[in-house]
Amino acid sequence: MPLVTTKEMFKKAYEGGYAIGAFNINNMEIIQGIVEAAKEEKAPVILQVSASALKYANPKYLIKMVEAAVEDSGLPIALHLDHGENFEICKTCIDLGFTSVMIDASKYPLEENIKITKQVVEYAHSKGVVVEAELGKLAGVEDEVKVSAREATFTDPEEAYEFVHKTGVDSLAVAIGTSHGAYKFKGEAKLDFERLEEIQKKLPGFPLVLHGASAVMPEFVEKCNRYGGKLEGAQGIPVEMLRKAASMAICKINMDTDLRLAMTATIREVFATKPEEFDPRKYLGAAREAIKQVVKDKIVNVLGCSNTI
Numbered sequence: 001m002p003l004v005t006t007k008e009m010f011k012k013a014y015e016g017g018y019a020i021g022a023f024n025i026n027n028m029e030i031i032q033g034i035v036e037a038a039k040e041e042k043a044p045v046i047l048q049v050s051a052s053a054l055k056y057a058n059p060k061y062l063i064k065m066v067e068a069a070v071e072d073s074g075l076p077i078a079l080h081l082d083h084g085e086n087f088e089i090c091k092t093c094i095d096l097g098f099t100s101v102m103i104d105a106s107k108y109p110l111e112e113n114i115k116i117t118k119q120v121v122e123y124a125h126s127k128g129v130v131v132e133a134e135l136g137k138l139a140g141v142e143d144e145v146k147v148s149a150r151e152a153t154f155t156d157p158e159e160a161y162e163f164v165h166k167t168g169v170d171s172l173a174v175a176i177g178t179s180h181g182a183y184k185f186k187g188e189a190k191l192d193f194e195r196l197e198e199i200q201k202k203l204p205g206f207p208l209v210l211h212g213a214s215a216v217m218p219e220f221v222e223k224c225n226r227y228g229g230k231l232e233g234a235q236g237i238p239v240e241m242l243r244k245a246a247s248m249a250i251c252k253i254n255m256d257t258d259l260r261l262a263m264t265a266t267i268r269e270v271f272a273t274k275p276e277e278f279d280p281r282k283y284l285g286a287a288r289e290a291i292k293q294v295v296k297d298k299i300v301n302v303l304g305c306s307n308t309i
C-alpha cells in the first residue's frame with residue numbers, strides 16, 4: 001500500500017468517535033518507534049514533519065525512511081507537513097510526495113488566511129493531496145494575559161463556517177485552549193469544550209484538528225529531572241480531556257512534546273546509570289523503545305484507534 005491521504009482515516013474516525021494520532025518525526029528512531037507501535041495496535045497513523053525537521057533531517061532522507069516504513073508495516077500512513085507557513089513550502093512538500101499539508105496562515109487576518117489557504121487547496125487538490133488549515137491562535141502560558149484576552153484568540157464558530165466554505169479545506173485546526181510545548185497551563189488545565197461543540201454544530205461531519213495536545217506525561221518529566229534535566233512546572237493536557245475531544249469532531253490529535261520527553265528522559269537515564277556506555281545504539285535503541293511504548297499508550301488510552309484498520 002502506498003502513502004495514503006487522511007480522507008478515509010478521518011471519515012472513519014469521525015463516525016467511530018475516535019481520533020488519529022499525528023506524531024512529529026525527525027529521525028529514524030522516532031519513525032520506527034511510532035510505526036512499530038501503530039503496527040502492533042493495528043492503527044492508522046499520520047507522520048508529520050515541521051519546516052525545521054525538514055531542514056534538520058533533509059527531506060530526501062526523511063521521505064525514503066517513511067516509504068520504507070510504509071512498505072515494511074503495510075499500514076495506512078499519511079505523510080503530512082506540519083505548520084507550513086506559506087504556499088511555497090506547501091508546494092515543495094506536495095511535489096516531494098507528501099499526501100497532506102498544513103497551511104498555517106492563522107497569524108494573518110481572516111481574509112488573508114482565506115486567500116492563502118485557498119491557493120494551497122487549489123494546488124494540493126489538483127495533485128490529490130489534502131489540506132489542513134488553522135483558524136484562531138494557540139496561546140502559550142502568559143501570566144499577564146487575562147482569560148478574556150486569551151479567549152479572544154480562540155476559534156470563532158461563525159468564522160470557522162465561513163472559512164471552511166470559502167477555502168474548500170479538508171480539515172481545520174482549532175484553538176480551544178491548547179498550546180505547543182511542555183508548559184501549557186499554570187494552575188488548572190482548561191479547554192473550551194462548549195466552543196468545540198459550537199464549531200462542530202456549524203460544521204457537521206467536518207474533521208477538526210487539535211494541536212498542542214501532549215499530556216506532558218509526568219513520569220517522563222520526573223525522569224528528566226531525576227537525571228539532571230530542568231523542566232520545572234511542565235504541564236500538559238489531561239488525558240480525559242483528550243479522550244473527550246477524540247469522541248467529538250476532533251479527528252487528528254498532534255503530539256510531539258511527549259515523544260521528545262520520552263526520548264530525552266530515556267537517554268538521560270542511560271547516560272546517568274551506565275556511564276561506561278558509549279555505543280549510540282544503546283541509548284538511541286532505548287529511546288526508540290520508549291517512543292514505541294508512548295505511542296502505544298496514546299493509541300489505546302487517548303486516541304481509541306487500535307484495531308481500526
Ligand SMILES: O=C(CO)COP(=O)(O)O
Nearest residue numbers: 181211212213214256257
Ligand atoms: O501540535 C503539535 C505539532 O503541530 C505538537 O503539540 P505538543 O507540543 O503538545 O506535542
Ligand SMILES: O=C[C@H](O)COP(=O)(O)O
Nearest residue numbers: 024050052053180256257
Ligand atoms: O508544532 C510544533 C512541533 O512540535 C514541531 O516543532 P519544531 O518546529 O521544533 O520541529
Ligand SMILES: [Zn+2]
Nearest residue numbers: 104106134138
Ligand atoms: Zn499556528
Ligand SMILES: [Zn+2]
Nearest residue numbers: 180211212254
Ligand atoms: Zn501544532
